[in-house]
Amino acid sequence: MIIHHPLLGPRDAQEFTVLGDASLIDRPDGMAEGAPDAFDSYLHLRDNPAGTHRELWYHEAGDRSWLVVTRDTRTHEVMQVELARDVALAAGRGR
Amino acid sequence: MADLTPITALGGTVLRHESIGALRIQEADDWALASVTARAGQAQAVSAEIRNLTGLDLPGPGGMATAGDWRALWLSPESWMLAAPLAQAPDLAATVKRTTGAAAAVTEQTDGWVRFDILAPDDARLWPLLERLCNVDPARAGPGTATRTVMEHLAVIVLRDGPGRAAVLGARSSAASLHHALVAAARSVA
Numbered sequence: 001m002i003i004h005h006p007l008l009g010p011r012d013a014q015e016f017t018v019l020g021d022a023s024l025i026d027r028p029d030g031m032a033e034g035a036p037d038a039f040d041s042y043l044h045l046r047d048n049p050a051g052t053h054r055e056l057w058y059h060e061a062g063d064r065s066w067l068v069v070t071r072d073t074r075t076h077e078v079m080q081v082e083l084a085r086d087v088a089l090a091a092g093r094g095r
Numbered sequence: 096m097a098d099l100t101p102i103t104a105l106g107g108t109v110l111r112h113e114s115i116g117a118l119r120i121q122e123a124d125d126w127a128l129a130s131v132t133a134r135a136g137q138a139q140a141v142s143a144e145i146r147n148l149t150g151l152d153l154p155g156p157g158g159m160a161t162a163g164d165w166r167a168l169w170l171s172p173e174s175w176m177l178a179a180p181l182a183q184a185p186d187l188a189a190t191v192k193r194t195t196g197a198a199a200a201v202t203e204q205t206d207g208w209v210r211f212d213i214l215a216p217d218d219a220r221l222w223p224l225l226e227r228l229c230n231v232d233p234a235r236a237g238p239g240t241a242t243r244t245v246m247e248h249l250a251v252i253v254l255r256d257g258p259g260r261a262a263v264l265g266a267r268s269s270a271a272s273l274h275h276a277l278v279a280a281a282r283s284v285a
Contacts, residue, residue, distance in 0.1 A: 007156035007172065012230045015244060061245040063156070063171035085172070 003069060004081050008062065015061040021046050022054035022068045025088055050074055056084060104209035104270035113278055116285025118224060119214040120277050122270075123262070125180060126166075127187035128204035132174040137198040141173075148194045149177070159241040159254055168241035168252060176204065176252075209270035211277055215259040223284040225261065228276060229253060247276040 001013035023046075028038035047053075050073060057067045066084035071077060105111050105122055112121040133141040142153045150162035153175050160167045166178040179187055188203035195201060215221035222233050228246040231253050236242050238260075242253045249272060252264040265273040 009157075009235060010232070015230065061250055062243045063169075065171055083172070 001076055001078065003057065003067070003078060005059065005062070005065075005067065006081055006083050006086075007065070008059075011059070011062060015059060016057045016067075017060050018069075019056040019058060022056050022084075022087070024056055025068075025084060025091070025093075052079065104267045105274060106271070111274070113281070115278065115281040117216050117220045118281045118285065119212075120274075120281060121212040121214070122274070123210045123212050125182070126178045126205070126210060127181045127184045128208055129177050129188040129191050130170065130174065130202045130204050131177055131191060131195065132200045132202075134198060134200065138173045140198045141195055144195050144198065145175075145177070145191075148191065149179075151177075154241075157235070157240050157242060159239055168254065170243065170252075181205065207267055208264050209267045209273065211263045211265075211274065213261045213263065213277070217259045221259050221261060224277075224280050225253065227280040227283060246273065249273050249276070 002010045003013055003016055005011050026042075028035060028042050030039070032038070052070060053073045054068055054070050057069045059065050059067065068082045068084050068087045069078060070080040072079065100108065102108060103110050103122060103124055110122040110124060112119065131141065131145065145151055145153055145167070149165040149167070151160050151165050151167045153167050154160040154169045156169055158169050164180050164183065168176040168178070170176055177187065177191060184190060187205065188201050192201040213221065213224065215224070218233075225231055226233070229244045229251070231242050231244055236253065236255055238255045238257045240255050244251060244253060246263070246265070249265055249269055251273065254262040254264065256262060263273065263277065
């Protein structure tokens with residue numbers, strides 16, 4: 001599998017490790033009302049789609065950047081690769 | 096003061112070099128290294144300070160820049176490795192830190208790395224060696240690039256100095272394993 005890194009171009013999947021669902025970016029506020037329930041969902045509840053799936057990948061053997069990879073779990077076709085930083089900034093996070 | 100004997104990354108008192116066919120693999124220890132990572136929102140300020148200090152324009156993704164004796168490698172977004180001759184810059188990290196101040200995190204890296212220079216008559220005799228060891232794409236890794244990748248599970252940076260020339264930076268703690276990988280692959284393609 002080839003990951004088209006947004007900065008470095010096509011790189012072999014061997015250089016990456018996968019963390020899991022990209023929803024891990026949206027860590028709940030631990031001080032907010034109802035935080036225990038929010039964290040329970042954050043930790044344990046995952047969609048397991050047969051089809052398009054967004055995942056966090058880490059370019060461990062490269063530039064150490066976190067990426068959001070959108071791929072089809074049935075075919076392993078990679079549709080989109082974004083820097084996780086850009087995704088978080090676009091979602092209104094500070095960094 | 097204790098009478099200490101300096102040793103090279105491979106544990107010898109002199110630097111190792113091997114000539115295998117048309118390839119030459121040389122252990123090298125003449126660079127001082129410091130990593131420079133811009134703090135949030137400070138990348139432009141850091142670039143300007145480094146340009147004042149070294150004359151370098153910090154390179155973009157996958158790039159390597161040289162200016163006089165100075166050299167900069169792109170490591171990751173807003174993070175670079177600076178290199179200078181060790182004899183002239185024994186205190187490189189402190190020098191850079193004085194320049195960048197609070198705008199960047201500067202870390203001494205000199206003793207963390209080993210460098211092997213690979214010399215071939217031309218690219219055509221260099222690439223069979225690199226292709227056996229790593230995923231670097233010949234079409235994208237011409238002179239002036241610095242590519243972070245793996246060789247035999249070891250994280251390395253492959254630098255391209257010019258036609259037929261490459262340098263591999265790897266962890267000093269696994270220098271012997273990296274050296275073995277390079278020599279074994281060179282014997283296979285020689």
